[in-house]
Amino acid sequence: MTLRQDYFDDPSAWNALVDLLQDTFSIDVSILDQFDGPDRTSMPFGYFDADGRCVANFTAFSMPMIINGRVVKAAGYQSGAVGPEWRKRGLYRDLMQRAFAHTVTEGYELDLLLTDKPALYERYGFRILPQHIFVAQTPTLQKSDLSARQLFLDAPDDLRLIKTLLQDRQPASAQFAVVRQMEMFLLNASFNSAIRLTALGDDTVVAWTFDGATFWLLDIVGTAIPSLATIVSALDIEPERIEICFSPDRLDCEVSLEPYDGYTMLMVRGKAAADIVGPLMLSPMAEF
Known part of the structure; x- marks a missing residue:
């Protein structure tokens, strides 16, 4: 086996990781090739066999967050996978430790990951960060002067608008939100056909x-x-129930809380983790 890192500039190695994730999780991250490729802040660590197949991988990437009004240098971890025939050989642990050492060297204040196996990461100092759904009362509707237009990722002008706004966005929350993360937003929108992207004005x-x-x-x-x-009002809908899936401090509304019962748990560690206070939720569009 050959250990490789920072290999996304090699198309064959990127495609080998695509195959590993497809085989392991039944997800096709090659969709990112339609959006200028994978996140350029990523630092993948992977083992490859003699035939060039990626048999194990663990990737760190930059995910700047705003926490209580302060921008925090945060790292996310994703694409952790080992091929079936290569498991129980310590490869995953080895790659995790390499990725964690990399983000420590780079001075990240916060580490985040999503997992259905929290015990695996608790030994490395991660703790579960409880998440909540914010249930809002239906507001009084008013005639809207905003034009609402549905956007499509396969329409070049629509994609250009979305990417421009993702690059220059104001975080959706000042309490807990992603500052910048374009690739996961586009990937999550592609994975779920029920998600609608609507432009309100320009x-x-x-x-x-x-x-x-x-x-x-x-x-x-x-x-x-x-x-x-x-x-x-701009969307011209009259819902019976409203669930806000991120911290709603900028939405000018009253909310009640319900525990979020998701398949994966959000875990954090690092010196900035102590600054995080709930209730909160990581937007599903930022899930990784």
């Missing part, structure tokens, strides 16, 4: 779903964050 995109009764507000990407009443 400077805001709302990610949402609606089943005719419940409205899920997943994320807001824009130069400013409109109120919940403005958003619902």
